[in-house]
Amino acid sequence: MIKNYLKTAWRNLLQNKATSFISIAGLAVGICCFLLLATYLINELRYDRFHQKADRIVRIIQNHKSPDYNEVNTIAVTPTAPVPVFKQQLTDVEDGVRIIDYSDMRPAIVQFGDKLFKEKNVLMADGSFFKIFSFKFISGDAGSALGNSSSIVITASTATKYFGADNPIGKILKVDGTNNMMVTGVVEDVAEYSQIKFDMVGSYAMMPRSLIRKWDSANDYSYLLLKPSADRVATERKINTYLDSLYKNDLAAGEKIWYNLEPLTSIHLYSTAGGLEPSGNIKYVYILGIVAVILLVLACVNFLNLVTARSAERSKEIGVRKVMGAQRKQLFFQFITEAGIITLVSLIAGVVFASFCFPAFSDFSGQALNFNTWNITWLVTAILGLFFIVTLLAGTYPSLYLSAFKPVVILKTKSTGAAGGNTLRKSLVVFQFIVSVFFIISTLIAGNQLKYMQNLNTGMDRSQVMVLDIGGMPFNNLEPFKNAIAQNPGITGATASYNSPVNVRGGYSINSADGKNSDFNLPVTAAPIERNFIKTMGMTLVAGRDLDLGDEQQVRKDSLRQYSFILNETAIAAMGWKPEQAIGKHIGLNGRTGTIKAVAKDFNFSSLHQKIEPLVIFPEYDWFGKLLVKTNGKNTAATIAVMEAQWHKFYPNSPFEYHFLDHEFEEMFKTDQRTGSILQAFTLVTIFISCLGLFGLAVFSTRQRVKEIGIRKVLGANVMSIVGLISSDFLKLVLIAVIISSPLAWYAMSAWLQDFAYRIDISWWVFLLAGGMAILIAFVTVGYQSFKAALSNPVKSLRSE
Amino acid sequence: MLSLQHISKYYQVGGNKNFVINDISLDVDEGEFVSIMGPSGSGKSTLLNIIGMLDDPSTGYHYFVDQPVHQMKEKQRSALYKQYIGFVFQAYHLIDELTVYENIETPLIYQDVKGSERKAMVADMLDRFNIVGKKDLFPAQLSGGQQQLVGIARALIAKPKLLLADEPTGNLNSKQGEEIMELFRKLNKEDGVTIIQVTHSEKNAEYGSRIINLLDGRVESSKKF
Known part of the structure; x- marks a missing residue:
């Protein structure tokens, strides 16, 4: 009997090429999209779960509430002290690790022989790093790899980059010219679905900061491994009790510092504190999940619609079969079988489509996605599940509908017996x-x-601005380098700053100001700049005057520096002033004292998801991270060539790299x-x-x-x-x-x-x-x-x- | 074998009953060959459909092989029908997607006949109707007369006691029609199949052993030969 069904179904499929094609194409596209989206979602949901102890790992985030500012400042970094202290004092904590995003703060130039690269993904971590996290070692030992202050562990592709086919173990890498670090382990390349991504992990002990346990100046990403018996919330409470007594004498009235412990596995989708990499968003997971289901339903609806629409043509066959003794049940199974065959063909087509689409979809989604993302049992279950669900979803109604036809009605009249079902079909089209x-x-x-x-208009002119990473350039070479490239007619200005102006991150606070109480504290974002910053970046002042040579000389002094601050409008408003009143007022910013020289029109210095917050910029010639070079946009290639030549002169042993500010802005x-x-x-x-x-x-x-x-x-x-x-x-x-x-x-x-x-x-x-x-x-x-x-x-x- | 008592079929139109079959009583014995005649709209096909259990009467009593069909549930009726009745249509109504062989085989499938047995029965039937050479063709590849032959073969495959034919020659030319009618006569005489046919043609009606004339849903005349 089933053979007869299959035969009829197959012939029907071939005979009605147009409708078959439409049904199959629709279903195949629906299934393909469903699979792609499901793969994306699986990838999001498996984020960080590959660590064997993932369910016990938490990240410490720090919250700070100032009485003078009504928003809580939450950051994903802590000072150096918490991890070692909590490990010693809290019984709930089994282990802990501090991680420094080394290459985020410095250029990280790594040299082996004549090979010289600027590394973008270098971390420094405590020795417990590989004991807490499960990165797979190809050679070396997870327990002892970072045991020595000069050890470094690299990934497989990094090893190939520096050493080719040679055994990397024991080789010495020179980091930033001064530190010789010995490769003690090679791990597999880090998966895309890990929040901790690195090409190299060096020993935290190599950094001077490791010697001091400090409770201020937060720079470390701190992860704790809790004991299996420990409760996260209870541990969090214990930590905060500890902090309360610790900070008791240091905090102003109404000021508060507390920590939260975020489970490792929920950071990627739920955390808003930032971290080693920008987080995903659980909202998008939901949205895409819904989209996946809707697409599948749409495709099924299509199929359902087409089958019932064709009922007029099928009605004769149904009538004849009934006259020949077919029961409704048997006809129902015949039509379900047909739906099954179409589903099967579509499913195969959908899977094939999906495998072709994966490369493009991976580009699209920024994640390396393919069928390997699935675990094989899931994949088989999902495909079988899809087969049954689609068959039933698309096949049940038409089968019930068709098998209910009365033969006498169909056979007697030549027209269709299928006047009904119109409303349903119309509703389905409306739904689609x-x-x-x-x-x-x-x-x-x-x-x-x-x-x-x-x-x-973010309040600054980003066009034709190139950003050079000068964090590692000898500071005294900066001025000559700037002068040298300024000779080029294509360059209209150059100014250095601490951060890139589209992503200013320095956390400071204004802790004294004219007319405020002695415990005044306003958290602000702040960054040192050069005096021609405002002009070069095309920003507008709403009050006061731009910085001049005098201001520069004031802060170049070795002692008794007098700072000239520029605050944005939001900061002035947060201080409770009007822009004109603010000029000339004395303020203190983390130990720097001086007067407000100007008020800048608000400009966006971080993601557009966030409102503009209080910002202070001030000239300070100690260290700059970025050089912003404004070009006239003509003959850019020649300009770049000139810059590159000068770069190698003033900053030897460092590759010349640049990007456009616009691009950086869009990346955000x-x-x-x-x-x-x-x-x-x-x-x-x-x-x-x-x-x-x-x-x-x-x-x-x-x-x-x-x-x-x-x-x-x-x-x-x-x-x-x-x-x-x-x-x-x-x-x-x-x-x-x-x-x-x-x-x-x-x-x-x-x-x-x-x-x-x-x-x-x-x-x-x-x-x-x-x-x-x-x-x-x-x-x-x-x-x-x-x-x-x-x-x-x-x-x-x-x-x- | 068949007994209809005061069978009526009507449709409610506004407040009036519109009768298609109006109080017909009819008995058919085993081995009879009945021709039903009458002008368009006289209720011929409806009567045949009621006899064939494809349609329900509005009122009346319907006995088939001494069983009360009017009291039966769909399932019992279907079982009874499958066992005893074969149907032949004016428009042949073969399934376009199936070959000649498969079309003839289909009723056996619905009666759960085993595969090997089916094969023998279909082969036998193909042989008897001289269409062995056409068994792998699809209906569209056959002439009208050949299609109707297949239709009859399909109706007979399950060895029905009663063959119902709704204008079996209506779409055929006169020579083809004659052949079909000869076949009917032979089936009736030699195999003892009871036949009830609806026809427009006097000539075809005369193949039967009884002619019933319908007019406006009533039996106008009935004569036996």
Whole structure:
């Protein structure tokens, strides 16, 4: 019997190539997208779970609340003391590790023989690092690899980069010219789904800071391994009790410092404190999960629609089979088998599509994704599950519907017995278009927001600014280097600063000010700059005057430095002043004293997700991390060549590297851009699937109305009126979908926009445009069928038998 | 073998009952060959469908091989029907996706006949109808007469006691029609199959042993030969 079913199903599939293709294409695309998204989600969810002790590892984050500022300042770093102290004093803590992001603070130039690279991913960590975290050793021993203050562990690809095929163990790498570090271990390259990513991990003990246990100046990422019996919350409470007594005498009234312990496995998706790498977002996981399910349902709906739409053609067969003694049950199984075959073909196509799409999708998502992301049992289960779910979802209703046909009705009349089911089919098409329009609107809004962020006047001129990393350049060479490159006509200015101006991170506080109490404390972001910073970066002052040579000379003195501060408007407001009043006021900033020289118009110095916070910039010629070179944009290649030549002269043994400030700025909302492009791709997919559904319905409906169309033509209707008649039916459905979809999309996108401190207003034309697009797409889909029907010869359609 | 008592079939149109079959009583014995005639809309096909259990009467009593069909549930009726009745249609109603062989085989599948047995029965039937050479063709590749032959072979494969034919020659030319009618006569005479056919043609009706004339849902005349 099953053989007979399979045979009929297969022949049916081949005979109706168009509808089969539409069903299979729709399902295959749906399944492909589902698999891609599921892979992405699995990757997000397995983040950091590969560590054997992952469920016991926590990260310490530090919170600081100042009485003079109403927001809590949360950072993912701690001072050097907590880890060793807690390890000694708290019974709940089994072990702990401090990690310094070495290459984030210095250029990290590593040399072996004549090979010289600027390393971007160098960490320094306590010896317990490899005991707490489970990175796989290829050679060397996890327990003792970082035992010595000059040991360093490298990854396999780093080993190949420096040593080729030679055995790396025991080789000496020269780090930043002075430190000789011996390779004691090689680990496998770190997986993409690890928050701790590195090419090299050196011993924390190599850093001078390791000698002192300090409770201020937070720079270390601190992870604790709790005992299996320990409770995270209870441990957190013990830690904070300890901190309270520790800081008792140092804090002002109302000031508070406390720690939180974040479980390692929830950091990537839930933490807002930042860390070694920018976090993901659990919201996106939910959204993409929902999108995956919706796409699959859409594809199933399509299939369901097409099968029921074809019922007119199948009705004769059903009638005959029933007359020959088939029971409903048997027919039901026949149709379910057919659905199963189509699902199977689609599933195979979907899996093949997905495997072709993985490279592009990996680029898209910034994660290395493929079927290996899955564990094999899951993959098999998922594919089998998909097979059954899709078969049942897509096959049950049509099978029930078709198998219920009454043979006498079908066999007697030549027309269809399938007048019913129309409402259902229409509702399904409306549903598909609700989803499509929703996606269209969301994509338009997300696109607008992204464009808005790119073009937002952030208060500084980022265009044609190149950023050079000068953290390791001998400080006295900086001035001559600047002078040398300034000769080039392509360079219009150069200024050094501590951080990149789009990502200023220094945590300071204003702890004395004219007219404030002695325990005044306002946390601010601050950074040392050169005196021509404001001018070069095209910033505006709202009060006071720009820095001049006098200010520079004041801070170049060895003692009794007098600082000239520039505060942004937000900082001035937080102090409770007006910009004009503030000029000339004395303030103290972490031990630096001086006067406010100017008030700068607010500019964005960090992610656009955040509001502009209080900022202080001040000239200080001790150390600079970045050199910002403003070019005129003409003949950039020549300019770069000149800079490179000068670079090697003033900073030998260091590779010349640069990037554009604009690019760095865009990198900061890469996650959002990624979401935007994922949204775009899926909009196309939903539109595609929905159009397939609509097309199928149009084919069916015109066939069903062939007689009506014939009669109308005989009565004198022209082609356009018939096209209008048929199309308007569908356009009505799309219009309903637009009306239902718009408020949903508006609501969802408003929520999404809440995440941005700088956001667009959703304008009405977006809905109009999306609706127009949907109607246009629908019209193109249905139009062909309508014209075909309208042009057909009525003699044919009205012939009785 | 078949007894209809005061069978009516009507549709409610507004407040009125619109009768398609109006109080027909009819008995058919085993071995009879009945032709039902009448103008369009006289209720011929509806009557045949009721006899074939494809349609339910609105009122009346229906006995088939001494069992009360009007009291049966769908499932019992279907079992009874599968065992005793074969159907032949004017438009042949072969399944387009199946070959001649498979079309003939299908009723056996629904009766859970074993594979080897099915093979023998279908081979036998193909042989008897001289269509062995066409067994792998699809319906679209056959002429109308050949299609109807397959339709009859399919109706007979399960060895029904009663063959119902709704204008079996309606779509055929006269020569093909004659062949089919000869076949019916032979089945009736030699195999003892009871046949009830609906027809428009006087000539075909005369193959039967009884002719029933319907008009407006009533039996207008009935004559036996």
